[in-house]
Amino acid sequence: MSNIFNNLFSLGLPKDILNSPSLIVEGNKVIKEIPYPGILIEKHEKLQGLFINITVLENIKPKKPIHLCLSKIGAGSQEIFVDILVGKNSKVKFISHCAFKGKNIKHITKTNFKVKQNAYLDIEEIHYHDKDLDILIDTQSKGVVEDYGTYKSLFKIDKNNAGKVNVTYEVDVLNYASIDIETKMAGRDGDDIFVKDIIYLKGKHSKAISKSRIVALGKMRAEFYGETYGIGDYARGHIDCSEIIRCKDVVLKATPVVVVNNPTAKVTHEAAIGSLDKKQIQTLMLKGYDEDEAVEIIVRGLLK
Amino acid sequence: MLKIKNLSYGKDKKILKNINLEIPKNEIFAIIGPNGAGKSTLSSIIMGLIKDNVDGEIIFENKLINNLEIFERARLGMTMAPQSVAEFEGITVSEYLDLSKKYAINNWFSDKEEVLKLVGLNPKKYLNRFVDNTLSGGERKRIELASILFFGPKFVILDEIDSGIDFTSIEDIGKILHILKDKDATILMITHNEKLLDFATKAALLCNGEIIKTGSPKEIKDFFEKCKVCELEDKIKEVNNRE
Ligand SMILES: Nc1ncnc2c1ncn2[C@@H]1O[C@H](COP(=O)(O)OP(=O)(O)OP(=O)(O)O)[C@@H](O)[C@H]1O
Ligand SMILES: [Mg+2]
Numbered sequence: 001m002s003n004i005f006n007n008l009f010s011l012g013l014p015k016d017i018l019n020s021p022s023l024i025v026e027g028n029k030v031i032k033e034i035p036y037p038g039i040l041i042e043k044h045e046k047l048q049g050l051f052i053n054i055t056v057l058e059n060i061k062p063k064k065p066i067h068l069c070l071s072k073i074g075a076g077s078q079e080i081f082v083d084i085l086v087g088k089n090s091k092v093k094f095i096s097h098c099a100f101k102g103k104n105i106k107h108i109t110k111t112n113f114k115v116k117q118n119a120y121l122d123i124e125e126i127h128y129h130d131k132d133l134d135i136l137i138d139t140q141s142k143g144v145v146e147d148y149g150t151y152k153s154l155f156k157i158d159k160n161n162a163g164k165v166n167v168t169y170e171v172d173v174l175n176y177a178s179i180d181i182e183t184k185m186a187g188r189d190g191d192d193i194f195v196k197d198i199i200y201l202k203g204k205h206s207k208a209i210s211k212s213r214i215v216a217l218g219k220m221r222a223e224f225y226g227e228t229y230g231i232g233d234y235a236r237g238h239i240d241c242s243e244i245i246r247c248k249d250v251v252l253k254a255t256p257v258v259v260v261n262n263p264t265a266k267v268t269h270e271a272a273i274g275s276l277d278k279k280q281i282q283t284l285m286l287k288g289y290d291e292d293e294a295v296e297i298i299v300r301g302l303l304k
Numbered sequence: 305m306l307k308i309k310n311l312s313y314g315k316d317k318k319i320l321k322n323i324n325l326e327i328p329k330n331e332i333f334a335i336i337g338p339n340g341a342g343k344s345t346l347s348s349i350i351m352g353l354i355k356d357n358v359d360g361e362i363i364f365e366n367k368l369i370n371n372l373e374i375f376e377r378a379r380l381g382m383t384m385a386p387q388s389v390a391e392f393e394g395i396t397v398s399e400y401l402d403l404s405k406k407y408a409i410n411n412w413f414s415d416k417e418e419v420l421k422l423v424g425l426n427p428k429k430y431l432n433r434f435v436d437n438t439l440s441g442g443e444r445k446r447i448e449l450a451s452i453l454f455f456g457p458k459f460v461i462l463d464e465i466d467s468g469i470d471f472t473s474i475e476d477i478g479k480i481l482h483i484l485k486d487k488d489a490t491i492l493m494i495t496h497n498e499k500l501l502d503f504a505t506k507a508a509l510l511c512n513g514e515i516i517k518t519g520s521p522k523e524i525k526d527f528f529e530k531c532k533v534c535e536l537e538d539k540i541k542e543v544n545n546r547e
Contacts, residue, residue, distance in 0.1 A: 279390040282353055285374035286383050287455055288407025294375075297403065301394030 004031060007073050011099040011128040012159070022067035025050060027078050036062055039092070049079025049108070056119075058087035065124075066092065070109065071099040077106040084113040084121065084143075091120035101130035106138075113143035113151070115177075120150040127157040135163035142170045145177040147203065152179070158186045158303045168196045169210075175203035175232070182211045184303040189218035197226040201235035201265065212241045213302050216250045223253040230258070230265030237267035244302070245275050246295065305329040305459055305490045306382075311349065311360030313513075319345050320513045323360070327459075327492060327506075332481055334493045334504035334521060336528055342513040343494045344387050347461045350492070351384045352377050364459065381409045381458030385448045385465060387494075391436045397447055398431040401454050410456030412487050419450040422483065424476045441468035449480055460484065463494040478503050501525050 004026050009015060017024065021036035023043075028050040030043050038060035042053040072078040086092060100107065115121045129135070137157075145151045155167055162185055169181050183195045197210040214222045228237040239256040256269035276298055284294035306327040313320040320342045327333045337343050348354045350362060352374040362369050369377055392400065401416045413419050417427035423446040433439065435447060445468050452460055466477055481503045484491055493504060501507055507524035509516045517527050 277390060279386075279388070280392060282374060283386065283390040284403065286351060286378050286386075287404050287451070288375050288378040289403075290373070290375045297395075298392065301392050304394035 004073060007101060008071055008099045011101060011130055013069065013097045013099050013128055017067045017069055017097065020064060020067050021062065022069065023052070024067070024069045025080065026071050026073065027076060036066055039066065049081060051081045052083070054082065054084045056086045056090045056092050058089055060087065060090040060092065062092060065095045068094045068096045069098065070096060070107070072105050072107060074102040075104040078108065080109045082109065082111040084111065086115045086119040086121045088116045089118050093122035094124070096123065096125040097128065098125060099128040100133055100135055103134040105133070105135040107135060108138045111141040113141065115143065115145040115149040115151050117146050118148040122152040124154045125156065129157065129160040129162070131160050133161055133163060137163055137165045139166070140168045144172045145174060145179055147175040147177060149177045150179070153181050155183045156185070156303065158184065160188070162187045162191045162193055165191070165193045170198040172200045172202055173206040173208055176205045177203055178207035180209045184213045186215045186217055186299060186303060187220040187222055189220065191218070191220040193220070193222040195224045199228045199237060200231060201229060201237050202231050204233040206232050206235045208237045210239045214243045214252070215246065215299050215302060216244065216252060217246050219247065219249040221251045225255045227257040227259065228267045230260035230267040231262055233262060233264045235262065235265040239269040242272040245273070305365060306350070307363040309361040309363070311358065311362070313345060313349060313354070313358050315357050318513060323515055325508065325515065327490060329490050330485060330488055332485060332491045332493060332503060332505045334495060334501050334507040335510050336495055336498065336501060336507060336524060337510035338496060341510045343510055344463055346510070347384055347463045347494055350461060351382065379407055383452060383455055383457040384461040385452055385463060387463040387467065389444050389448045391444065393434070393436050395435050396432050397435055400435045400447065401451055404451045404454035408455050409458060410487065412456040413453055419453045422453065423447070423450045423480065424473060442470065445469055453483065456487070457489060459490045461492045461494065465493070466495065466497050466500060474499055498525050498528060
């Protein structure tokens with residue numbers, strides 16, 4: 001066991017996961033759990049994978065984030081099915097530190113979430129990839145944010161090879177609810193990244209921001225596809241995607257699609273694909289940084 | 305400190321023609337000139353942002369630096385606040401100031417709040433803001449000045465530092481120039497604002513890619529006035545000729 005943890009920490013996982021409320025999963029097995037009052041977690045290890053049911057009772061507001069770490073060391077599949085229900089007036093943040101090491105790894109997660117009235121759910125998924133990692137990542141999140149609710153998510157892979165990555169979000173946003181979805185990724189030689197955000201602004205005064213940043217640091221392929229539907233009265237949406245090329249033989253694609261069928265709704269978008277701004281690089285070089293250092297600083301900022 | 309010998313730039317059309325300049329140590333040397341005169345081009349060439357199609361010599365502290373990269377020049381102690389400064393996503397003002405420290409030449413300041421106050425910004429309001437497009441042009445410019453104070457250069461080019469900074473704050477700029485001078489820095493100040501000439505110790509007039517005149521700031525100021533009139537007369541002649 002301590003061997004697994006040593007592996008995880010050497011990949012960059014913060015040590016404080018050991019003494020914070022958490023659920024730590026290796027492959028399809030729960031290896032550690034520290035409960036938090038008011039958050040019920042049920043686990044079922046089945047043939048298809050691990051099923052996790054998380055229920056946050058009403059009015060629960062932990063001050064610190066709950067850790068939900070999924071990792072896989074060595075070849076094989078990890079398949080996780082998560083159901084999250086955040087009860088009325090609760091406010092909770094989950095941090096998923098996901099660490100992977102080895103060849104022929106599959107990491108598949110399907111998450112269903114429901115954010116009840118006036119509740120708040122924040123999910124941050126930060127990946128720690130080992131140097132020679134060979135991985136397929138398929139992460140799908142689907143959910144509803146009820147009246148006055150908030151959903152925030154950040155998905156980030158920035159170290160070493162990203163792998164074959166497919167990240168999908170599909171969210172219904174009800175009255176006065178708001179969501180903020182961000183994906184930040186850096187890819188390298190051989191990586192293939194696909195990000196899809198589908199947002200239905202169904203409620204009146206519902207709000208959504210879908211933002212993605214993909215930096216191609218090697219020969220790779222990446223695509224962002226975002227659809228936001230402005231359906232409810234005064235719904236407001238914005239898609240902001242930008243992709244950055246650092247070398248030749250890269251295929252990047254960004255498609256923001258905006259569908260509005262309500263005259264009071266408004267959805268805007270901005271999309272950009274290009275190389276890093278020369279002016280930014282020069283500004284840092286004027287402070288003594290060589291080009292590689294300058295690029296690293298700029299990319300780190302973009303993916304923060 | 306900095307010498308420029310027979311510098312020309314341009315492929316077919318010469319944007320700079322046979323420029324000769326000598327900027328002694330601890331001088332506040334102003335170059336004034338109308339839009340399109342070639343002022344920013346000259347700054348970019350001095351700092352190595354432009355290297356192709358440049359003839360002539362750029363000598364910094366008796367060393368020919370024509371072939372050095374931007375960062376190599378910076379590490380020798382030269383830097384610049386460009387006319388238009390870049391924005392950075394995800395980098396806070398506080399982090400941005402820290403970036404000046406890795407290759408800093410002199411450690412004049414180590415307190416971020418202090419430098420922000422010096423450039424007229426309230427540290428409480430700005431330290432945690434991002435150096436991105438949410439800052440106004442003037443705010444961004446002031447932060448660049450703060451970052452230069454943190455870098456502590458031997459030689460600094462300030463290209464239109466007053467652009468975007470309100471007129472009432474010209475004194476702020478004077479204050480910063482004084483700090484730089486007190487710290488023994490040499491300053492090349494690029495401007496088309498005659499008011500800034502009052503802070504200079506020496507000046508030159510750049511017109512159409514040529515240094516027309518070098519002298520005391522007062523001489524250059526008077527000459528620039530006349531020059532503007534000449535320009536107007538030239539334009540009138542041009543229009544008359546066309547008709
Ligand atoms: N990349 C370029 N290609 C062609 N012409 C250029 C280029 N860069 C600058 N120029 C031209 O060179 C001339 C000098 O430009 P420069 O920016 O140096 O002027 P400036 O004196 O700094 O003007 P301003 O006061 O407006 O800042 C201008 O006529 C400009 O149009
Ligand atoms: Mg200029």
